[in-house]
Amino acid sequence: MMGDRDFRSIVENAISSIGKELNIEIDSADIQTIHLHEVVQCLRRSYYDRIDPLEIERRGFSDLLSGLLRRLQYGSEPKEFAIEDIRLKGQVDMLVDDSIMLFRGTAGELDNPLANDVLYLNACMWIYDKSDGIIVYITGDKKESTFSISRNKKMFEEIIRRVRVLNDLLKEQKIPILEPSTECSECQYYERCFMKKKNAKHLDLAEMLGFGNKE
Numbered sequence: 001m002m003g004d005r006d007f008r009s010i011v012e013n014a015i016s017s018i019g020k021e022l023n024i025e026i027d028s029a030d031i032q033t034i035h036l037h038e039v040v041q042c043l044r045r046s047y048y049d050r051i052d053p054l055e056i057e058r059r060g061f062s063d064l065l066s067g068l069l070r071r072l073q074y075g076s077e078p079k080e081f082a083i084e085d086i087r088l089k090g091q092v093d094m095l096v097d098d099s100i101m102l103f104r105g106t107a108g109e110l111d112n113p114l115a116n117d118v119l120y121l122n123a124c125m126w127i128y129d130k131s132d133g134i135i136v137y138i139t140g141d142k143k144e145s146t147f148s149i150s151r152n153k154k155m156f157e158e159i160i161r162r163v164r165v166l167n168d169l170l171k172e173q174k175i176p177i178l179e180p181s182t183e184c185s186e187c188q189y190y191e192r193c194f195m196k197k198k199n200a201k202h203l204d205l206a207e208m209l210g211f212g213n214k215e
């Protein structure tokens with residue numbers, strides 16, 4: 001708190017407002033259009049986002065990087081890929097010299113690209129019909145890790161399978177199964193899938209195993 005004003009919450013509100021502006025707009029009722037980001041993340045999360053959404057908590061401006069670039073549209077109009085009567089819709093951050101580029105904010109330098117970013121980039125290479133793709137991760141202290149990827153058909157077939165699954169479950173109004181991963185700890189639906197965070201107890205493992213300090 002500084003003076004009468006809580007500057008932290010002012011900044012959080014600002015980030016949240018910009019985030020809402022930059023979000024890819026989804027028409028929840030149009031289940032024949034599936035957005036690529038919905039199938040590279042947990043399908044249950046995407047289902048809740050459409051049927052009974054909770055607001056996501058954004059933690060910093062790095063979360064907004066990709067959305068800001070998409071909004072500037074460096075040659076990257078959204079594109080659709082037909083899967084029978086379903087449209088898979090994707091949008092890249094940038095198209096440069098016939099290569100697709102994605103930019104992501106990250107806490108630290110990475111040895112490997114994140115799996116959902118690889119799936120997203122690979123699918124974009126099929127949707128935009130390009131053979132080269134690059135993901136650039138940028139940390140808060142301006143370090144970058146860059147990875148280049150060639151397109152892979154099997155990986156895209158997995159995306160197509162997930163598009164069909166999400167479409168079917170939305171039609172049948174059935175909640176997708178849990179997909180436990182590191183994504184869960186930051187997911188706004190954690191308490192629906194697992195337990196109320198406030199009920200979690202701190203367990204002293206040493207004490208439980210009888211190695212507690214007896215002095």
Ligand code: SF4
Nearest residue numbers: 042045179184187193
């Ligand atoms: S908590 Fe995990 S399993 Fe549940 S919706 Fe979120 S990402 Fe999916």
